[in-house]
Amino acid sequence: xxxxxxIGRIPFFILYGISSFVQFLLYFVFSYxxxxxxxxLKNSFPTLDAKEIDQLCYQFxxxxxxxxxxxxxxxTMSKEEILKRVTIVNPExxxxxxxxxxxxxxxxxxxxxxxxxIHRLALTNNINDVVYQKLNNPTFNEFSKKVRSRFGNIxxxxxxxxxxxxxxxxxxxxxxxxxxxxxxxKPESAYxxxxxxxxxxxxxxxxxxxxxxxxxxxxxxxxxxxxxxxxMTYKSIAEAPYDELEKGEIIKQFAIHLEKSxxxxxxxxxxxxxxxxxxxxxxxxxxxx
Numbered sequence: 001x002x003x004x005x006x007i008g009r010i011p012f013f014i015l016y017g018i019s020s021f022v023q024f025l026l027y028f029v030f031s032y033x034x035x036x037x038x039x040x041l042k043n044s045f046p047t048l049d050a051k052e053i054d055q056l057c058y059q060f061x062x063x064x065x066x067x068x069x070x071x072x073x074x075x076t077m078s079k080e081e082i083l084k085r086v087t088i089v090n091p092e093x094x095x096x097x098x099x100x101x102x103x104x105x106x107x108x109x110x111x112x113x114x115x116x117x118i119h120r121l122a123l124t125n126n127i128n129d130v131v132y133q134k135l136n137n138p139t140f141n142e143f144s145k146k147v148r149s150r151f152g153n154i155x156x157x158x159x160x161x162x163x164x165x166x167x168x169x170x171x172x173x174x175x176x177x178x179x180x181x182x183x184x185x186k187p188e189s190a191y192x193x194x195x196x197x198x199x200x201x202x203x204x205x206x207x208x209x210x211x212x213x214x215x216x217x218x219x220x221x222x223x224x225x226x227x228x229x230x231x232m233t234y235k236s237i238a239e240a241p242y243d244e245l246e247k248g249e250i251i252k253q254f255a256i257h258l259e260k261s262x263x264x265x266x267x268x269x270x271x272x273x274x275x276x277x278x279x280x281x282x283x284x285x286x287x288x289x
Contacts, residue, residue, distance in 0.1 A: 004143050007069075008076035010229060015069040022065040033272045036286050040271045044196035044262075049205065059267035066227065071115050075147045079123055081153075086113075086120040086230045089265050093234035094175060096124055097216055101173050105215040107180040107206050108260040110270035112222025114179070115148070120232065122151035127174035129155045131162045133182070179221075180206045180254050187278040189225050191248045195255045199280045200264065207250040214240035217250055219257045225266055 010018075010210040026032045037060060039054050048056070077085075096105040108114065121128045130148065135141035145156055155174075157165050166176065182203060190201035210217050217238040223231045237253040238245070262269045 004072055004140075005075055006015070006098050006217065007072040008074070008125070010073075012073065013072065015073060016066070016227065018229050019065040019069045020062070022068070023058070026061040026065065031063070034273055037271045040275065041266075043198055044275065045266065046197060052236060056266055057271075060269075060271050063224070063267050064272065067113060067115070070113055070228070071147070074115050074119060075150070076144075079151065082116065082119045082123060082286075085228055086116050088124075089154060089231060089233040090119065090122065091234075093236060094124075094126070097218075098173060098175075103173055104175050104211070104236075105206065105210055105214055105217045106175050106177045107217060107254050108177070108220040108222055108275070109181040109262070110179055111258075111261065111268045112224055112232075114222060117213060117220075117222055117232060118148050118177075119151055121175065121177065122149075122153040125153060127155065127172060128153055129157055129166070129174055129176045131157045131176070132180040134158050153274065157192055166209055166213070176209065176215065178206065180251070181258060181275075183273070183278060188281045188284055190278075190284070192280050192284065193248070193252050194218040195240045196259055197228075198276055199275065200255070200277050201280070202251050202255065204251065206254065207248065210238060210240075210250055211242045214242070216240065218253070219254055221257070221261045223261070224268055251266050 027034075032188075037057050038053060041056050041248050043047070045053070045056075069195065092105055092107070108117070118128075118130055121130075132144075135144060147157060148154060155169075162178075180202065182202045184201050187201050189204070191207070192199055192201055193202050194200070195202075206217070209215060216236060219235045219237050221233045221235070223233070224225070235257060237252045237257060242250075
């Protein structure tokens, strides 16, 4: 962990120099998951030609390399630095719910810098439950947890514990933050909708939480406005009562908003993930209760 923290003490201009070199290596030397990235881009943007796809691929490598060095930098950044580099455009969307003692579900995609966003949420002084996926490397997983909770006001919930802990903490006025675009493991119990020109499976957890606890759902767009500077914009996409709302509509609205954002900022999405490895089955048995 000491080594990771030492990386975080390197000045930004040196870190971004390292990042640019890593971008070169990923693209020209290692071709890291290049087939997956190019395939995802081609299928998501069928009107782009080979040159445009290749350019997006190279830009994505740069974005991914920046995320890596910025994660380590996040272990040493001051509160003032976070506030300067991560701006919330309309914090009142969330605060209006919190001030009325209403917990709110914040859903986002894998875009922008979600690690720095956790720090920025901590500095709102609200309680924030953050659902995360446990990392395979135990040492790096512990370091990640330490970094994410360094400013307080962050309660980390491992994904497999989210159902139990959400129920246990249901009376606490807080935000519940999760990435809504991860690929589920069981295609037959997922919600399927058209996303970026493809039949795509989504976890139903987001909608199940909202319906069971009558939480309002807010989409958070995470965008890099320039290198090292990010912007969060909230958009309310659903509010209780949900009795007459068609099942799956909350997930569908999330997918629509995320897709529009990705189309505007295509290089800022996690294209290296095998997001579309699942095929839609003939029989689907979603359990909403």
